[in-house]
Amino acid sequence: MLETKGKPNWCPGCGNYGIWGALKLALKELELSPKNIVLTSGIGCSSKIPHWIRTYCLNGLHGRALPLAEGVKIANHELTVIACGGDGDGYAEGMNHFIHYCRSNINVKYFVHDNQIYALTKGQPSPTSDEGVITKTTPYGTIEKAINPVLLAIASGATFVARGFAGDIAHLKELMKKAIKHKGAAIIDILQPCVSFNNVNTYKWYQDRVYKLEKPLSLRMEAMKVAEQWGEKIPIGVIYETIEPAYEERIPALKKSALTKSKINNIKGLFDELK
């Protein structure tokens, strides 16, 4: 049902295939009608994913998948809205939106394909590249420290923060289902091997390091401690989850119905106020 005529044009072996498979499985198993799903994306290899899943798709500018998704959701909060993109898209160009999305707790899902490199522009460092990594534009190694997206998301007020691995589709699919069911902002930072431009963070590199968390933490400080882990051991699973009212639940105009259905009334009253 979610299949498209065209097939992805990612490199053979790309981590995006695993994420693509997991997302389709998650949507199928949740029995969501494709007509009520909107995928938004920005620019980058991963941002092409909506083209190969038959739902509604809004493929915008670099870094802007989140605000587009927020607009779609505010206009019609009955839709399932998922923003997709890469680490450059979300954590560099779109970082401002990411932080504010976390604190808004809007019921939009954000699945970040994090390959720790810029692939579509052929191999420059991204905000999640580990410090010291040598790339085309950093021949002496990157100077900046890597961003820790899950730690940042928790610190910014997100209510569902997870990390997945493109090499473990079954696990990732479950994370996606949980994220979609969560009522509020839900982020999954997905470790995604790039077989063409990242020869450090390979499938094996991730496989040797990831371990699965048993259950999410609901205390922020504890969750942040787990989120801090990176290097020899990398936790995957839902790191932090809590329940808070979603953005759209707090807007008076959306309490009665979706904006797409509401009616205009009493224009005369607006004139009278000025008399």
Added chain:
Amino acid sequence: MKDELVWQLSGEAGYGVLSSGEMFSKLLKNLGYYIFTSTEYPSQIRGGNNSFTIRASKEKITCPGDKIDLFIALDNDSIKMHKLSLKKGSAIICDSSAKVNVKNSLMIRVPLNELTSKYGDYKKVMMATVGLGASTKVLGIEKNIVIKLIRERFRGKNPKIIDDNIEAFSQGYDAVNNETKFRLKAVKSNDKGLMLINGNEALSIASILAGCKLLSCYPMTPSTGIMDYYSKHQESHNLVMHQAEDEISAINVALGASYSGVRSMTATSGGGFALMNESISLAGSAELPIVVVLGQRPAPATGLPTRTEQGDLRYAIHAGHGDFPKLVIAPGDAGDCYELTLDAFNYADKYQLPAIILTDKYLAVSSESVPEFKSNYSVDRGLIEKNPKKLELLEKFKRYALTKSGISPRTLPGTANGMQCSIGDEHDEEGYIIEEAIDRKKMMDKRLRKFESMKKELKGKGVKIFGIKESKNLIISFGSTKGIILEALKEVKAKFLQVRIMHPFPSEELTKKAGKYDKLIVIENNQSGQLSSLIDEHTHLKISKKLLKYDGRQFKLSEIIKGVRNA
């Protein structure tokens, strides 16, 4: 007794000059006078000089007065700053301690400081209220009418605030001797049903009537008033006012809503508009309807944040990278803001493109009294396919179908069988990313056809002629200078052509209508003569004179009269 009068309240920021001025203008309007108000204030919360000017007249007026009749100075700096704007024979209400005397002005000293010393933190605001009291007496207006208005204004507030204001007002009123020279001739009370409305309000109401349900913005003078309007009415009118983290987010949220099928709008000024540019181009490619309000203020960069200018005309027309169709319209007064905003939403939807409404600070915040606008409006959402059965018959829905008009039907999320991809990459009819030269050209041509279709529909709407006197002189302008030029027409021999649609530029109409005049005088509130350059670019008309102003202030009526006479 006077037929008309110019009143000004002036003081440091923090005295409540703007809100007191607004209240007083409402009072004069309710007494039956026609009103035009204007404000000047610096970009700071405390200090500096704020002024609120009201021109009240028995006759319909469309611009502020140049010179002041009755001036209320809440501090000594105000007198220094504005004394050159005072008429001969004006009156100045000031504090008793003010030593200064202004030649040819009557000094009416009122113990503003002393009467308000007991109000502590509210002292400054109360000084304005005392000033209102004194000027009410000078104008010969009954005390009780204002007291009623004060009660109305503070309705629901702490009773102590109401009592204090009434007390301060009364003390100001009683502190002044009977002075008959500044009385306005009585008019019939306001049975005309006039509204006192500014450009931002007119635009906001029009957008709501048009069915815009989401305003997504980042605050920026002079468009913040639109945010205030939406915030105030969100519950009563089922609106969402979304304050985004920056202008890039603001416009993308609006575009997302547009994709979902909700009419949406964003409003900003030059700097914020600059941040939105890439996304305006996205609206061009993805063919998403969107209305963007660009309230101009003097630039470059931060410029003069709270002053006025018309320096972004070229910028609006060329906004966004690449060639793609868009609409740029320029209302000239509150009535135009209303009318053209209603149109903007229909055109944006019908042609699936960005529509930019060009206002400026002067137009956004100046209020005028006008009769209630017509509220009959028919929404044209353009081509939207909502029928799943019809869609099912198609093998695949083509979001960007290559049609003759260039307009392709769209579908909205939630519609079965209508799944589609809207996109900023170049695409084929189905919305898939393409690279081939032939497909690229087809899609570019399709978008251009939309522009041509829109041009046809806009024929006859691009310019408007005003003036009754026969003349060989024609004044041409766009935007907020309209009202001032209309009043200047009473004094000079000229007709006036207002350009209302800036892009697509109404070259044919302009050539036809302006071609028969000997002398063309273009009036613009910018340095380079941007409208003049568009006329040069699009027509063979010869401009005789450009009257340009770019000091961050609107043209005065006298400047336009003089400029046209000397042309």
